[in-house]
Amino acid sequence: MRLSPGPQRRGGVAGTPRAWLRVHGRLLASGFRRGAAYRGAALGGLVANVTFGFLKVSVLTAAVAAGGGELGGYDEAAIVAYAWLSQALLGSVNLFGRTDLADRIKDGSVAVDLLRPLDVQTATTAQEVGRALFQLLPRGLPIIVLGVLVGGMRLPTDPPTLALGLLSALLAVVLSYLLVYLVAASGFWTVETRGLQVLYMIVSGFLAGLFVPVTLFPSWLYALAVATPFPSLLQVPIDVISGRVDGAAALGAVGVQVAWVAAAFAVGHLMTRAGRRRLEVQGG
Amino acid sequence: MADLDQAPARAGTRRSTTALAALAAWWRPYRAVLTSRVRAQTSYRGSFALDLASSVLIGLVELAEIWVLYRSVDALGGLDLAAVLLVFGIADTAFSTADLFVGHVDTLPRYLRAGTLDVFYLRPQPLLAQLVTSEISLRRVTRIGVGLTALAVGLAVNDIAWSPLVVAFLVVVLLASTLTFAGLFVAAAGVQFFLVDASEMTNAVVYGGRYAATQPASVWGKPLVALFGFAVPIAFTAYLPVVALLGLPGAEWLPSWLGWLAPLAAVWTWAVALLAWRTGVRHYQGGGG
Numbered sequence: 001m002r003l004s005p006g007p008q009r010r011g012g013v014a015g016t017p018r019a020w021l022r023v024h025g026r027l028l029a030s031g032f033r034r035g036a037a038y039r040g041a042a043l044g045g046l047v048a049n050v051t052f053g054f055l056k057v058s059v060l061t062a063a064v065a066a067g068g069g070e071l072g073g074y075d076e077a078a079i080v081a082y083a084w085l086s087q088a089l090l091g092s093v094n095l096f097g098r099t100d101l102a103d104r105i106k107d108g109s110v111a112v113d114l115l116r117p118l119d120v121q122t123a124t125t126a127q128e129v130g131r132a133l134f135q136l137l138p139r140g141l142p143i144i145v146l147g148v149l150v151g152g153m154r155l156p157t158d159p160p161t162l163a164l165g166l167l168s169a170l171l172a173v174v175l176s177y178l179l180v181y182l183v184a185a186s187g188f189w190t191v192e193t194r195g196l197q198v199l200y201m202i203v204s205g206f207l208a209g210l211f212v213p214v215t216l217f218p219s220w221l222y223a224l225a226v227a228t229p230f231p232s233l234l235q236v237p238i239d240v241i242s243g244r245v246d247g248a249a250a251l252g253a254v255g256v257q258v259a260w261v262a263a264a265f266a267v268g269h270l271m272t273r274a275g276r277r278r279l280e281v282q283g284g
Numbered sequence: 285m286a287d288l289d290q291a292p293a294r295a296g297t298r299r300s301t302t303a304l305a306a307l308a309a310w311w312r313p314y315r316a317v318l319t320s321r322v323r324a325q326t327s328y329r330g331s332f333a334l335d336l337a338s339s340v341l342i343g344l345v346e347l348a349e350i351w352v353l354y355r356s357v358d359a360l361g362g363l364d365l366a367a368v369l370l371v372f373g374i375a376d377t378a379f380s381t382a383d384l385f386v387g388h389v390d391t392l393p394r395y396l397r398a399g400t401l402d403v404f405y406l407r408p409q410p411l412l413a414q415l416v417t418s419e420i421s422l423r424r425v426t427r428i429g430v431g432l433t434a435l436a437v438g439l440a441v442n443d444i445a446w447s448p449l450v451v452a453f454l455v456v457v458l459l460a461s462t463l464t465f466a467g468l469f470v471a472a473a474g475v476q477f478f479l480v481d482a483s484e485m486t487n488a489v490v491y492g493g494r495y496a497a498t499q500p501a502s503v504w505g506k507p508l509v510a511l512f513g514f515a516v517p518i519a520f521t522a523y524l525p526v527v528a529l530l531g532l533p534g535a536e537w538l539p540s541w542l543g544w545l546a547p548l549a550a551v552w553t554w555a556v557a558l559l560a561w562r563t564g565v566r567h568y569q570g571g572g573g
Contacts, residue, residue, distance in 0.1 A: 044484030051488035062503035066357035195334025
């Protein structure tokens with residue numbers, strides 16, 4: 001079955017900007033509730049994130065100690081904050097590259113999504129982001145509390161820094177799902193995207209600074225990392241939240257995130273347009 | 285249903301056939317499944333090639349993470365870069381080999397949720413054996429290659445007093461570590477019967493274990509030593525054998541002579557694994573089909 005360029009984005013339920021916001025707000029809320037439905041999964045994720053957190057803190061603080069109390073601009077408190085904040089964000093920022101959409105493209109049920117009078121990219125992203133934001137409650141907050149209580153992590157509490165930190169974290173979550181959408185949407189051409197998904201998982205985690213802060217990279221690798229959107233997924237929000245980067249530099253870092261969000265959205269939009277002409281659902 | 289699981293796999297074999305023929309007959313259905321899985325995995329050629337490349341890349345990235353840390357320090361937890369390369373090589377080779385043969389048992393929650401596990405009960409073969417042979421993760425082959433390369437380089441750059449005993453020790457350690465990780469996968473799968481949705485909880489131990497295995501255990505605090513030193517004997521898979529081999533001092537609570545006891549860790553893990561698996565299977569009530 002081939003789909004002709006359908007009624008999508010012309011009129012429909014999301015015709016006006018207000019209607020668009022209302023529909024996507026509902027999708028965001030439904031994603032949030034969907035996340036809330038799997039409490040066991042959230043608990044499992046928390047246990048995994050905490051365990052990795054302790055392992056990361058041990059090796060990173062040992063490295064700081066071996067470096068004479070300072071390593072690439074990180075002292076012990078800064079590296080502890082880095083380790084726990086990265087674990088706290090991990091439940092919400094998609095560094096795994098997996099989404100339901102990839103499966104829906106593979107098994108053909110994406111045809112139903114394309115028939116809806118909604119943009120597939122914005123609709124799936126809204127739902128996924130809603131689900132991810134819920135994860136901040138069972139997986140993000142407890143880890144931050146743990147980091148403060150057990151790890152001795154200190155965080156800035158002045159409202160502007162806090163607000164900018166939250167904005168940066170939100171942008172990281174949205175960016176991650178826009179990037180993962182690109183991985184899934186490549187399935188319009190390749191059907192099976194597992195290989196690409198794994199590639200995304202490896203590259204994004206490393207260049208986002210999941211195990212080692214990007215700022216510790218040698219200069220050539222650092223240059224390579226900052227040429228990609230991945231540092232905007234962890235390194236940037238962590239730097240902004242922890243106050244390691246502040247003032248104009250923090251605003252600049254968030255600006256870079258906004259630019260990557262816009263770029264990822266634009267590429268995804270073009271891919272969706274081209275992909276719906278390319279899509280062939282077998283047996284439909 | 286449960287007694288079907290216990291049905292012996294002797295159908296078709298006769299008392300007069302040799303043990304070898306019996307083994308071949310026992311192995312035939314597993315081989316058929318595995319051959320089909322190999323064909324299935326290689327059918328999306330592009331994706332499979334990318335999978336193989338990705339596995340290499342994962343290994344390289346993990347090495348890079350270690351290297352980035354060691355760029356600014358001489359030693360971490362008493363291990364220099366050469367020693368930690370050896371730890372990484374042993375841990376990664378063992379984990380990837382276990383993952384290749386057994387790793388897919390972590391898809392059990394998917395079968396549990398979909399109710400498709402019951403299909404396995406209809407076949408006259410042991411459940412665990414079926415699950416283990418239901419898949420072979422071929423893409424791990426290249427990952428083992430990375431581990432073996434790191435191991436070879438690690439063995440070359442460290443000052444090792446070679447002797448037949450050292451060779452035997454390394455072979456035993458690799459075997460024991462692979463078994464330990466395989467047991468870890470099975471133990472995690474057994475717990476899945478209770479967790480179902482919370483499957484990520486066992487990832488803390490399995491994949492957390494893989495990460496922990498490449499670390500010098502000497503940097504751990506007491507809770508981590510209790511968890512990954514003894515309860516889940518990850519320190520025995522690579523760190524302790526390496527400090528024993530290189531004659532380095534071990535850590536508090538983890539003296540280096542414990543490295544000689546790597547096989548005990550495998551035995552302990554498998555005892556826990558089989559107990560977890562048995563308890564899980566007995567707990568399972570069927571998918572309602």
